[in-house]
Amino acid sequence: MATLKIYADRRSQPTRAVILFCKVAKQSTNNYCRVNGIAFEEVETKLFSNDLQTPEYYAINPLKKLPAIAHGEFTLFESHSILMYLACAYHVPDHWYPTDLCKRAKLQSVLDWHHTNLRAGAMGYLVNTILAPFFGEAPNLEGAAECERKLVESFSTIEKVWLKGDAKFLLGNDKPSIADLSLVSEIMQLHMLSEEERCRMIGPYKKVQHWIANVKEETNPHFDEVHKYLFDVIASFKQNA
Amino acid sequence: MATLKIYADRRSQPTRAVILFCKVAKQSTNNYCRVNGIAFEEVETKLFSNDLQTPEYYAINPLKKLPAIAHGEFTLFESHSILMYLACAYHVPDHWYPTDLCKRAKLQSVLDWHHTNLRAGAMGYLVNTILAPFFGEAPNLEGAAECERKLVESFSTIEKVWLKGDAKFLLGNDKPSIADLSLVSEIMQLHMLSEEERCRMIGPYKKVQHWIANVKEETNPHFDEVHKYLFDVIASFKQNA
Numbered sequence: 363m364a365t366l367k368i369y370a371d372r373r374s375q376p377t378r379a380v381i382l383f384c385k386v387a388k389q390s391t392n393n394y395c396r397v398n399g400i401a402f403e404e405v406e407t408k409l410f411s412n413d414l415q416t417p418e419y420y421a422i423n424p425l426k427k428l429p430a431i432a433h434g435e436f437t438l439f440e441s442h443s444i445l446m447y448l449a450c451a452y453h454v455p456d457h458w459y460p461t462d463l464c465k466r467a468k469l470q471s472v473l474d475w476h477h478t479n480l481r482a483g484a485m486g487y488l489v490n491t492i493l494a495p496f497f498g499e500a501p502n503l504e505g506a507a508e509c510e511r512k513l514v515e516s517f518s519t520i521e522k523v524w525l526k527g528d529a530k531f532l533l534g535n536d537k538p539s540i541a542d543l544s545l546v547s548e549i550m551q552l553h554m555l556s557e558e559e560r561c562r563m564i565g566p567y568k569k570v571q572h573w574i575a576n577v578k579e580e581t582n583p584h585f586d587e588v589h590k591y592l593f594d595v596i597a598s599f600k601q602n603a
Numbered sequence: 604m605a606t607l608k609i610y611a612d613r614r615s616q617p618t619r620a621v622i623l624f625c626k627v628a629k630q631s632t633n634n635y636c637r638v639n640g641i642a643f644e645e646v647e648t649k650l651f652s653n654d655l656q657t658p659e660y661y662a663i664n665p666l667k668k669l670p671a672i673a674h675g676e677f678t679l680f681e682s683h684s685i686l687m688y689l690a691c692a693y694h695v696p697d698h699w700y701p702t703d704l705c706k707r708a709k710l711q712s713v714l715d716w717h718h719t720n721l722r723a724g725a726m727g728y729l730v731n732t733i734l735a736p737f738f739g740e741a742p743n744l745e746g747a748a749e750c751e752r753k754l755v756e757s758f759s760t761i762e763k764v765w766l767k768g769d770a771k772f773l774l775g776n777d778k779p780s781i782a783d784l785s786l787v788s789e790i791m792q793l794h795m796l797s798e799e800e801r802c803r804m805i806g807p808y809k810k811v812q813h814w815i816a817n818v819k820e821e822t823n824p825h826f827d828e829v830h831k832y833l834f835d836v837i838a839s840f841k842q843n844a
Contacts, residue, residue, distance in 0.1 A: 424764050425716075436705050440715035447708035464677050467688035474681035475666075477718030505746075523665050 364434025366402040366448075369422060371409045372591040375485075376441030377429040379547040383445055383540060385584040387454040399584075400452050410496060442473045445540040457537035468533055472524055472541040476548070480520070483513030484548050492554060492599075510563060517567040520545070525569050530576045538580055546577045550589055554596055605675025607643040607689075610663060612650045613832040616726075617682030618670040620788040624686055624781060626825040628695040640825075641693050651737060683714045686781040698778035709774055713765055713782040717789070721761070724754030725789050733795060733840075751804060758808040761786070766810050771817045779821055787818045791830055795837055 368384070370377045384400040407413040407428060414426040423430040423439040430439040433451065438444055449459035460466050486509035490502040526534035531542050549570075552560045564570060578585045609625070611618045625641040648654040648669060655667040664671040664680040671680040674692065679685055690700035701707050727750035731743040767775035772783050790811075793801045805811060819826045 425760065438708050438712060440712040442715050443708050443711040446711060447704065450704050463688065463691050467679050467684050470684040470687060471679060471681040474683050474718065477715065478723065482719065482723070519666065 363452075364436075366400065367405050367432045368402050369405045369407040369419070369428060369430045369432075371407055371428055372588065373409055373595055374428045375547045375551045376544065378550070378588050378592070379540075379544045380429050380431070380441055380444050380448075382547065382581060382584055382588045383448065383458070383543050385588065386581045387449065387458055388452065400448060400454075442476075442540070442544060445544065449540060455537075457535060457539060459540050465533075469539055469541055472532055473544065475519070475524075476541070476545055479512065480516040480545055481548055483509050483511075483516050484552060487513055488551065488554060514563055517564060517570050520573070521567050521569045525573055530580075531573065538577055542573075542577050543581070546574050549574060550592065553593065554599065604693075605677075607641065608646050608673045609643050610646045610648040610660070610669060610671045610673075612648055612669055613829065614650055614836055615669045616788045616792045617785065619791070619829050619833070620781075620785045621670050621672070621682055621685050621689075623788065623822060623825055623829045624689065624699070624784050626829065627822045628690065628699055629693065641689060641695075683717075683781075683785060686785065690781060696778075698776060698780060700781050706774075710780050710782055713773055714785065716760070717782070717786055720753065721757040721786055722789055724750050724752075724757050725793060728754055729792065729795060755804055758805060758811050761814070762808050762810045766814055771821075772814065779818055783814075783818050784822075787815050790815060791833065794834065795840065 366384075368377075368380060370381060372378055372381065381402075381404065384402050387400055407419065409428060413419065414428070419426070419430075422432055422437050425439060427439065429441055429444065430437065431444050431448075433447075438447055446459055448454075460469065487506055489497065490506035490509055492501075494501045520532075524532045530536055531538045532545070533539070533541075549564070552564065607625075609618075609621060611622060613619055613622065622643075622645065625643050628641055648660065650669060654660065655664075655669070660667070660671075663673055663678050666680060668680065670682055670685065671678065672685050672689075674688075679688055687700055689695075701710065728747055730738065731747035731750055733742075735742045761773075765773045771777055772779045773786070774780070774782075790805070793805065
């Protein structure tokens with residue numbers, strides 16, 4: 363199998379989803395057997411830096427965003443596409459990206475929904491508040507309020523629609539899929555906010571919180587390791603605020 | 604094969620993409636052979652109406668949006684997921700949704716990109732301008748400007764990244780895929796704007812315009828038939844403006 367390179371900055375939530383997937387996707391769910399991941403080379407590619415502006419990176423991802431992969435000669439960006447590609451290319455256990463057409467289509471609908479709902483709300487809220495200065499702009503309170511509405515509505519949808527009954531994972535599954543990794547990585551980014559602010563939004567959604575804990579438990583110690591850099595950055599960010 | 608029902612309002616751009624796909628997907632590209640589509644029952648389900656609020660529709664799509672399908676007992680929403688599901692369930696010609704893993708992953712990346720770029724820009728612009736009154740709100744000029752920026756950037760990306768060389772369709776293909784149908788259906792919605800406004804945005808992108816003409820030509824007479832209702836609504840809308 364050709365070498366897999368992941369162009370990555372672990373502050374990026376879709377990047378973390380891809381890295382976490384590689385670390386856990388070939389593992390048995392048996393806790394004693396957490397050793398075999400998908401082998402990859404992590405190519406550090408800093409957000410907000412010239413790393414994204416080089417001709418070399420343009421050849422990988424002309425949109426200058428993260429994450430992207432190069433698998434031998436084949437290059438790809440957009441994290442959901444990468445997750446699907448890797449699940450198929452590496453023949454990982456079926457629960458990550460089911461081969462059954464109906465199960466796969468349902469999983470796909472969660473991933474499609476994510477883009478314009480949970481991601482738009484969560485990322486939009488951060489961009490309109492604490493990330494605004496990084497884009498040379500003032501916080502946009504009206505935009506933030508609109509994104510908070512979308513984010514809270516997304517938590518409600520996860521709780522009422524995507525988490526069925528008492529199942530541990532999305533779509534009534536007892537094992538995680540690529541959608542669980544993608545959505546939880548997104549939600550983890552909200553730790554950049556003050557605890558009060560984050561709890562105001564996610565606090566009422568107990569099933570969502572329980573599901574996040576399930577994803578962490580199922581994928582640890584890798585989950586914590588992949589999120590460590592984000593939490594280091596957040597600690598430094600909050601200290602300097 | 605079980606009956607396929609499409610819950611549809613042809614004013615909705617993702618709905619049109621699904622209907623158009625059903626009408627053309629099993630056809631030969633030979634113009635003399637445009638007869639065999641995927642058979643479906645179109646269940647008229649009006650946007651902004653109680654049609655989306657019934658318990659029956661909640662069982663199909665609890666998010667109360669369009670389009671959705673019921674294929675026998677199986678239900679699905681999110682248009683990209685529906686397109687992929689139908690392409691696989693009906694074994695349509697490969698160019699619509701390639702079985703080759705790398706080709707499929709690239710196509711998937713266009714579809715993923717669409718959500719937060721072209722769709723966010725185009726739909727966002729309409730919502731912030733002429734559709735605002737339907738949501739009981741005043742036009743939001745600042746929001747519209749931000750969406751126009753995103754929309755124009757999306758046209759630029761289609762032209763520079765997704766349309767390669769002189770190929771007729773996205774990703775350098777000589778036959779259309781589900782991504783061509785989805786993206787062009789989205790762009791057609793901009794005919795709701797004044798011609799001056801629409802041309803201000805799309806005018807500079809000649810390759811994009813040429814590609815849209817290719818998709819129309821390749822899928823006509825169905826393209827025009829599927830878009831007829833939208834243009835009737837637009838004519839009435841502009842007359843009353």
